[in-house]
Amino acid sequence: MELACPIPISDYDRILLAHGGGGKLMHQLIEKMIFNELKNEFLEQTHDGALLPIKGNKVAFTTDSFVVNPLFFPGGNIGDLAINGTVNDLVCCGAKPLYLSLSFIIEEGLLMDDFWKIIQNIKAAALKSGVKIVTGDTKVVEKGKGDGIFINTAGIGELIPDLSINPIHCQTGDVIIINGAIAEHGIAVLSKREGLTFETDIVSDSASLNTMMEAVFEVSNKIHVLRDPTRGGLASTLNEIAQASNTGITLYEKNLPISESVKGACELLGFDPLYVANEGKIVVILPEDAAEKVLETMKEFPEGKGSCIIGKVTALHPGKVHLETVIGSKRMVDMISGEQLPRIC
Amino acid sequence: MKYVDEFRDAQLVRTLIKAITSATSQSWNIMEICGGQTHSIMKYGLLDLLPNNIHLVHGPGCPVCVTPIEFIDRAVHLSQQPNIILASFGDMLRVPGSQSDLLSVKAQGADVRTVLSPLAALELAKQHPDKEIVFFAVGFETTAPAIALSIIQAKKMELNNFSVLVSHVLVPPAMEAILSNPQNKIQGFLAAGHVCTVMGTREYFSIAKKYQIPIVVTGFEPVDILAGILRLLQKLEAKDNVVVNEYKRSVKEDGNLAAQKTLWEVFSPSMQKWRGIGKIPQSGLKLNKPYRKFDAVEKFELQQIMAEESKICIAGEILTGQKRPFDCPAFNKSCTPENPMGAPMVSSEGACAAYIKYFNQ
Structure with missing residues (x-):
């Protein structure tokens, strides 16, 4: 029997960049072509990592790939991004990150000094988050077959007892917290991309969040959902959660933490900060009565100083995200289709 | 953010909505010309706030939307040629042509670059003297002067590997085309603030007079749009068919004279096809003789590439x-x-x- 491709060829006969943009196209690709074909009880958790029972211990296991261009951007480079991203995925499973693997796919011609700087950032980020790099691999590909360097990681963490964190646990009455200003990473990277150079003081928010979140887990075991709103931004992450839990999410525009510089850059480019990537942010969804203590704890850490409540979970409009605008109206916040493209005028 | 937050003020919005409601005695069809205004109206949920008897009709002011399908095909064709780098504003990349779109041909290896300004495309021409750089120039009067400037510079620098695929359009002829249609339902216009920043407001006087219709120039923030609607309603109710500038912080009656001079140095008005609408006289821009060698259609002999639009799309x-x-x-x-x-x-x-x-x- 020949299996037909579930994404009609008439729509797209090739993979586009938008298929990796964190929006609807990427979700279609993952759900129809990967999840459906390879499904099992662990993949079906649709978590940032898989929760695996290994001889009585519960372990979280995740993987990620880093393909950022440019490799060096204000506030970091691809090295710390890889460590922080992997650590944060484990944190979002409610785990204590322990061991990471690193695979480098290096393009012939990468400056040795650049590779060294990347390794130094990896070292510093691993040290800060307390994880060990325990295995790895290095491949070199011909010039033109890579973008300087790609990094693939895997991470293992130990599940913290008494926590049960999963997007499907999102409940009516919960509140939504974020740990500070959004859209900084995406705009910082974009400001250095060829052809789009503009002057800005915006720095990537790349950071590991395990130290802060371990302190949070100490004070509360009531958290329902944790997610890092990376590619596709806050809007895509919240849409995923609303869909997974079949709840409605309402955001308050006036509470959304966005720096003046990011607002300005987004106005200029015609971008919506809700769809711009973050690399040091975490969405915390929990019952309202547990929020105050968690907020207090998060604010004690540099990466949580700007923590605030940005929305609530409701029984209205299940599966969808709405925004109460600054002018008092309401509108839908859809998942982006592909990538945001700078506008004409 | 200064000059933005004041125009997204909730209290001011409530006051304006109240004023709009009490100023309206009947139902009115108002067209906002510019796609940027349409976007703001949706983004801020203004349709929900306005009284039911005010019908906002969304106009043709979306440069991507009105670019004829054959121009997309021409851009796709160019980008598939070896040795050509096609530079474009980001929005154009996903627009479907009759066979393909620029993002898809990019995925197949075409060199398609997103730029924020035509001057960035000019930079590409300097950096790649061995390649042909074609800038896909679309937009209204707002972006046209910058395109003109890049062509003047290319001429000065003798950058013979630079050319432009021009599908530029002008607003006033499109308004006239809408108003001349026997089925026209539009009773008042919100004119596009950015277009008027460049061109001024004078060219709207004759339209208001000829078609007996009020035109209010306004901006893009919720307060701008609502203030524009309020002013337009006052004029509609009073049957006062005049042009009013409600975007004074950006628009002057004469517009930006330096930008206009640059524009007319390089371009002249010409017959232009609008996607989905058809040909409108004097609504496009063609390169003037001294600059014609920068016209990609002539340079790469693209005239024969023509296409039909989807019959289903309205x-x-x-x-x-x-x-x-x-x-x-x-x-x-x-x-x-x-x-x-x-x-x-x-x-x-x-x-x-x-x-x-x-x-x-």
Whole structure:
């Protein structure tokens, strides 16, 4: 029997960049072509990592790939991004990150000094988050077959007892917290991309969040959902959660933490900060009565100083995200289709 | 953010809505010309706040939406040639041509670059003297002077590997085309603030007089748009068919004279086809003789590339305000932002895409 491709060829006969943009196209690709074909009880958790029972211990296991261009951007480079991203995925499973693997796919011609700087950032980020790099691999590909360097990681963490964190646990009455200003990473990277150079003081928010979140887990075991709103931004992450839990999410525009510089850059480019990537942010969804203590704890850490409540979970409009605008109206916040493209005028 | 937050003030919005409601004695069809205004109206949910008897009709001011399909095909064709780098504004990349779009040919190896300004395309021409750089120039009067400037500079620097694929359009002839249509329902216009920043407001005086219709120039923030609607309603109710500038912080009656001078140095008005609408006299821009060697259509002999638009897509009726996106049988069914059949579903300024993105469903 020949299996037909579930994404009609008439729509797209090739993979586009938008298929990796964190929006609807990427979700279609993952759900129809990967999840459906390879499904099992662990993949079906649709978590940032898989929760695996290994001889009585519960372990979280995740993987990620880093393909950022440019490799060096204000506030970091691809090295710390890889460590922080992997650590944060484990944190979002409610785990204590322990061991990471690193695979480098290096393009012939990468400056040795650049590779060294990347390794130094990896070292510093691993040290800060307390994880060990325990295995790895290095491949070199011909010039033109890579973008300087790609990094693939895997991470293992130990599940913290008494926590049960999963997007499907999102409940009516919960509140939504974020740990500070959004859209900084995406705009910082974009400001250095060829052809789009503009002057800005915006720095990537790349950071590991395990130290802060371990302190949070100490004070509360009531958290329902944790997610890092990376590619596709806050809007895509919240849409995923609303869909997974079949709840409605309402955001308050006036509470959304966005720096003046990011607002300005987004106005200029015609971008919506809700769809711009973050690399040091975490969405915390929990019952309202547990929020105050968690907020207090998060604010004690540099990466949580700007923590605030940005929305609530409701029984209205299940599966969808709405925004109460600054002018008092309401509108839908859809998942982006592909990538945001700078506008004409 | 200064000059932005003041125009998104909730109290001011409430006051304006109240004033609009009490100023309206009957139902009115108002067209906002510019896609940027359509986008703001959706983004801020203004349709929900306005009284029911005010019908906002979304106009043709989305540059991506009105670019004829053969121009997309020409751009796709160029980008598939070896040795050509095609530079374009980001929104153009996803617009479907008759066979393909620029993002898809990029995925197949074509060198398609997103730039924020035509001057960045000029930079590419300097950096790659061995390649041909073609800038896909679309837009209204707002972006045209910058395109003109890049062509003047290319001439000065003798950059013979630079050319432009021009599909530029002008607003006033399109307004006249809408008003001359026997089925026209539009009773008042919100004119596009950015276009008027460049061109001024004078060219609207004769339209207001000839067609007996009030025109209010306004901006893009919610308070701008509502203040524009209020002023327009006052004029409509008083049957006072004049041009009013409600965007004084940006628009002067004469506009930006230096930008206009640059524009007319390089371009002259010409017959132009609008996607979904058809040909409108004097609504496009063609290169003047001294600059014609920068015309990509002539340079690469693209005249023979022509195409037909999808028969299902009702873009033309949407862009002229005859129908709304919900009236289209393909809307959100066979035509979605992931698989657009027509341009209004592509650009963030297109009415169909804005309805899908922001409408409470």
